[in-house]
Amino acid sequence: MNAPDWISDTLRCSAVRRSLAAGETLFLRQDRPLGLYLLERGEIRLTRTDTHGREITLFRAQPGETFAEASLFSDAYHCDAAASVPSVVVLLPRPAVLEAFASEPDIAQAFMATLARQVMTLRTRLENRSLRTARERVLHHLELQASGIDRVVRVNGNLKALASELGLTHESLYRTLASLEAEGVIQRGRGEIRLSDLAV
Secondary structure, X not given: OXXXXXXXXXXXXXXXXXXXXXXXXXXXXXXXXXEEEEEEEOOEEEEEEOOOOOEEEEEEEOOOOEEOXXXXXXXXXXXXXXXXXXXXXXXXXXXXXXXXXXXXXXXXXXXXXXXXXXXXXXXXXXXXXXXXXXXXXXXXXXXXXOEOOOOEEXXXXXXXXXXXXXOOOHHHHXXXXXXXXXXXXXXEEOOEXXXXXXXX
């Protein structure tokens, strides 16, 4: 796991590691923030429930990513966080992080760069949500996530979480993936989706 470059040795000394079982809650909306987290292993989903009782995925943290950054400047967490799979997180306590920012401007600047990248990612997700059909959303997501000459997308966690992230029902996502596979646009394997030349 590659930790963000703004996490200094001093911050590492103050860190608290915690293991979570699949489905275990890390924190709930309105809980008092302890700090922000770095995901060491597994996957953490940040979610909110709308007025109709539907769960909306705001973010799926992957190993090496931080989450709950807004908690540094808030009196409460703004969402729920739970482990999708067995996971290990590292808590970076709020007082230690704020002290590091105050005393080491280069760390604060590196943290701001991390937040700027997150804003870019959020804008991409908003762009995806503006697409009308499930097919357009799925292909847009896969194109952005594909890596390597083989154009492979690693599928972490379950497809229900991905459906929520794309603003689709899981049934709609399953149908769309099946249709794309039948057309030869994608090939599905264990834990991955490979895009063909037909996907351009």
